[in-house]
Amino acid sequence: MVLPKDLLEIIHSYVDRFNFWESLPSPKRIQRLAQKSDLDLVTRLSLSPFLPPHLINTSTFTFAFQLDTDNLKQIEEALCGSVENCWQTSVIFWLFIENEETIYHGCYTKIFEESLFYQLVNILSLTPEDATGLGFLYLIKNCCTSAGQLYLLH
Secondary structure, three states, X not given: OOOOHHHHHHHHHHHHHHHHHHOOOOHHHHHHHHHHHHHHHHHHHHHOXXXXXXXXXXXXXXXXXXXXXXXXXXXXXXXXXXXXXXXXXHHHHHHHHHOOOOOOOHHHXXXXXXXXXXXXXXXXXXXXXXHHOOXXXXXXXXXXXXXXXXXXXX
């Protein structure tokens, strides 16, 4: 018995999707990429007057800043520089945004949404008026949660 062509196409489509999901890297590897990307972004932010450089080497910190046009420009420059020069950030960008077969699903979603890259992209996606209207934001590093990942909270 031969299956109809439409049904065969559906079956092949499902098989292709299963093969894609089986070939994904482990969530731990993606988590390490996000952490290295976060570190590069913080380093780039500290090279500008935005973030005091001595904070990078501390295990925990809270840094409050107000979003103004100068800070938005520095965030944009750090983000663009990281995508262009840090392969970990480039991979995060490709896996979650640029790639047609994005991995923005399941356990990978949480990793991406907790990344500093994601949070900075969200800030920059706002209109300048909406961004400056947010007031103060806090960049928090807590070594007791998620292996010392960085968070932006407002």
